[in-house]
Amino acid sequence: MRHIISILMENEPGALSRVVGLFSQRNFNIETLNVAPTDDPTLSRLTVTTVGDDRVVEQITKHLNKLVDVVKLVDLTEGAHIERELMLVKVKATGSARDEVKRTVDIFRAQIVDVTPSLYTVQITGDAGKLDAFLQAMGPIGVLEVARTGVSGIARGEKILSV
Amino acid sequence: MELLSGADMIARFLKDEGVEYIYGYPGGAALHIYDALFRQDDVKHILVRHEQAATHMADGYARASGKPGVVLVTSGPGATNAVTGIATAYMDSIPMVVLCGQVASHLIGEDAFQETDIVGVTRPIVKHSFSVRHPSEIPTILKKAFYLASTGRPGPVVVDIPKDMTAPTERYEYVYPKKVKLRSYSPVTRGHAGQIKKAVDMMLKARRPVIFAGGGVISGRASEALTDLAKRLNLPVITSLMGLGAYPQNDRQSLGWPGMHGSYEANMAMHHSDLVFGIGVRFDDRVTNNVSKFCPTAKIIHVDIDPSSISKSVQADVPIVGAADNVLNEMLGLLSSRESVNQDALEAWWQQIEGWRSERAGKLYEPATPGEPLKPQQVVEAVHKITHGDAFVVTDVGQHQMFAGQYYKFNKPNRWISSSGLGTMGFGFPAANGIKLNYPDDDVVLFTGEGSFQMMMQELSTCKQFNIPVKIINLNNASLGMVRQWQDLNYKSRHAHSYMESLPDFEKLIEAYGFKAMTVRTLEELEPALEEAFRLKDELVFLDIHVDPREHVYPMQVPLGAMRDMLLSKTERT
Missing domain, CATH: 3.40.50.970 (Thiamin diphosphate (ThDP)-binding fold, Pyr/PP domains)
Known part of the structure; x- marks a missing residue:
């Protein structure tokens, strides 16, 4: 099963490599990885999506918690949560495809953020499934380049991940 | 207020921390530190002939004393030579602090002479590591290193010290930090009361229980409490190889150690048990043999200070995260007010165990007679x-x-x-x-x-x-x-x-x-x-x-078999 784990870690040099190193060292997999500072300058928030059965994911969270640089973490998929990813895509937009791309962009509530005579650059946010669906829809027209941020997420409701 | 150079801070800190010996080998990036050691008499430096030996010396001391061993090496080859010793300590959870010289800050990343990213190299084999970025951080970083190395599940900590951090001309205030706090590190001590009670109930009801005690009992200084508990309940005690000595082997209740070359009676007892009370062990592959055939009739209680050790290879029925001495003492406290063990069943279990014991007694090897090559x-x-x-x-x-x-x-x-x-x-x-x-x-x-x-x-x-x-x-x-x-x-x-x-x-x-x-x-x-x-x-x-x-x-477990599947000699097997 796919899990989204959000981690608050010390904003220190080397902290990121400890987290990433752990995954390769213990043969855990990383599907996406996303990291940035938070409102607290001493903390970074890192979100990783991984796939594994309950036992593997339990080991992942235990080992992550063991890292001295990891202050707190939550497996967002254990409860209701909001998952978002941002993607920038360059798609071919010539001839009749130009209109078709525009229509699909509207359907997906995406935005065209850059235009040339031959292509559109589309910005789209949503969960990973929505982004995949957009890419699939664009497939026959011609996807030229994809830049995805990886998943970021937050729990629904009153639950707060903080120190 | 006392002003000291980074190098002098290191020497002074080691003294204040109560370190008597450090083991090491000098080299360019560590020379300021060596000069500081030369100018004092409190901390004695033992010069080895290869840096790996320095780590093993520190490791040996740590295993014997329970206190962290301290190593000092220079950058590059000095540090890489220490890697095997660091990994050795890591695998056996041995407290160790390794101070590595590093090239000066402005040269880091330039492929300078004797430069190695030792923090990177050792990342998977340390409990934690630090790089010093300012000389004034040295006392706090060292205190954190000792604290991390010796608390919780112990392990090696590497401190990387660029040469300019120890320059004799740069002096900063030195105060020995008596305590440090890390917001993301607070090792558990007390186990969950409900789980402990449940474990005790299971031990009292069990018909074929065994205690399986490991290195965690030794590093957690819980041998006495373990012995008390085993004696009170008359339980057979198996220790892992790391746990040898956690329970006196001259006692009748000791069955030796299990696993690949473990004793016949330990392997047989563990295989046939209905309850394994594991404490300070990690059920590693040299013990369990084929995990899917491991102790088929047993419930598993697993006490460890490191949550990631629990249910890593063998699924625990009653997991307890806590320090061995604490958990054992709480168990002892519960016992005084409760009914006794399942006497009849335990009696029969001991008979079975004595049977296994006597089956192999005197047949373990053929001693040489005069004239033959020694065994x-x-x-x-x-x-x-x-x-x-x-x-x-x-x-x-x-x-x-x-x-x-x-x-x-x-x-x-x-x-x-x-x-x-x-x-x-x-x-x-x-x-x-x-x-x-x-x-x-x-x-x-x-x-x-x-x-x-x-x-x-x-x-x-x-x-x-x-x-x-x-x-x-x-x-x-x-x-x-x-x-x-x-x-x-x-x-x-x-x-x-x-x-x-x-x-x-x-x-x-x-x-x-x-x-x-x-x-x-x-x-x-x-x-x-x-x-x-x-x-x-x-x-x-x-x-x-x-x-x-x-x-x-011999014995030698048969690969992919259960614990009871053993070769007993060149011609016999179970």
């Missing part, structure tokens, strides 16, 4: 006798290690010193030296083989310089015995590179360093040689004991 097992037994089972016993890795673990009986914790997790050949000699240095009045015996010894024999020179009179028992079978055994069993005795055709004359080699060496070939020579070796209290003595190269270590 390594009988050498270990003879050493046990002459040291009254009270020595620090240090081993290298291979057949001799297993024989030492099987035939030397340990009644105290911290006396069995062996690289169990990583299995580092070369570990033994420096580790023994580290112990002898700190425990000059105790017997320190190294069981080694000609293969392992040659990996670290340059340390004879360290022994000469610092007068370290260890006793070295070289079980010389002129082959890499364990490799040879596997080749006998699995490769139709094709001995690919497992024998040594060019062994040195060990007597001459040892004498070249000014030490005493004796060669022993027969039973008649054995006892007198041992007596002389241990009579010479203040001398390093090397006994080159020629033993039967055909001997195998």
Whole structure:
């Protein structure tokens, strides 16, 4: 099963490599990885999506918690949560495809953020499934380049991940 | 207010932390630190002949004392030479602080002379690591390093110190930090009360229980509480190899250690048990054999200070995260007010266990008679006798290690010193030296083989310089015995590179360093040689004991089998 784990870690040099190193060292997999500072300058928030059965994911969270640089973490998929990813895509937009791309962009509530005579650059946010669906829809027209941020997420409701 | 350079801070901090010895080897990036050590007398530096030996010396001391061993090496090759020793300590959860010189900050990343990203290299084999970015951070970083190394599940911590951080001209305020706090690190001590109660109930109801105690009981100083509990409930006690000595082996309730070369009765009892009370163990693959066939009828209680050890290989029915001594004492507290064990069932269980015990008694190996080549097992037994089972016993890795673990009986914790997790050949000699240095009045015996010894024999020179009179028992079978055994069993005795055709004359080699060496070939020579070796209290003595190269270590678990599936000799199996 796919899990989204959000981690608050010390904003220190080397902290990121400890987290990433752990995954390769213990043969855990990383599907996406996303990291940035938070409102607290001493903390970074890192979100990783991984796939594994309950036992593997339990080991992942235990080992992550063991890292001295990891202050707190939550497996967002254990409860209701909001998952978002941002993607920038360059798609071919010539001839009749130009209109078709525009229509699909509207359907997906995406935005065209850059235009040339031959292509559109589309910005789209949503969960990973929505982004995949957009890419699939664009497939026959011609996807030229994809830049995805990886998943970021937050729990629904009153639950707060903080120190 | 006192102003000190980074280098002087390091020396002063070590003194304030109560460190008596550090083990190391100088080099460019560490020279400011070495100069600071030269200008003081409190912390004594032991110069090794290879940085790996420094880590093993510190490791040996840490295993014997429970306190962190301290290593000082220079950047680049100095630090990379220490890597094997760091990994050895990591695998066995041994507290260690490794101070590494590093090239000056402005050169980092430039591929400077003797530059290695040692924090990167050691990342998977340390509990944590630090890079010093300003000299004023040194006292706090060092305190954190010692705190992390020695609390919770202990382990090695690396501190990387660029040369400019220790420059003699840069002085900053020094205050010894009595305490440090890390917001993301607070090792658990007390176990969950409900789980502990549940575990006690299960132990009282069990019909075929065993205690399985490991290194965590020793590092958690919980041997006494464990012994109390086992005695109160009359439970059989199996210790892991790392846990040897956590329970007195001269006691009837001790069944020895389980696993690949564990005792017949330990493996049989564990396999047939209905409750395994694991504490401070990690159920590693050398113990469990095939995990899917592991203890098919047993419920598992697993106590460990490290949550990630629990249900890692063997799923625990009752997991308890906590410190061994705390959990055991809480259990003892619960017992006083509760009903007793399942007497009848336990009686029958003990009968079964005694049956297994007597089945193999006296059949473990064929001792050599006069004139025959010595058996390594009988050498270990003879050493046990002459040291009254009270020595620090240090081993290298291979057949001799297993024989030492099987035939030397340990009644105290911290006396069995062996690289169990990583299995580092070369570990033994420096580790023994580290112990002898700190425990000059105790017997320190190294069981080694000609293969392992040659990996670290340059340390004879360290022994000469610092007068370290260890006793070295070289079980010389002129082959890499364990490799040879596997080749006998699995490769139709094709001995690919497992024998040594060019062994040195060990007597001459040892004498070249000014030490005493004796060669022993027969039973008649054995006892007198041992007596002389241990009579010479203040001398390093090397006994080159020629033993039967055909001997195998048994029992030996059958690969992919259950715990009870064992080869018992070259011709018998369960």
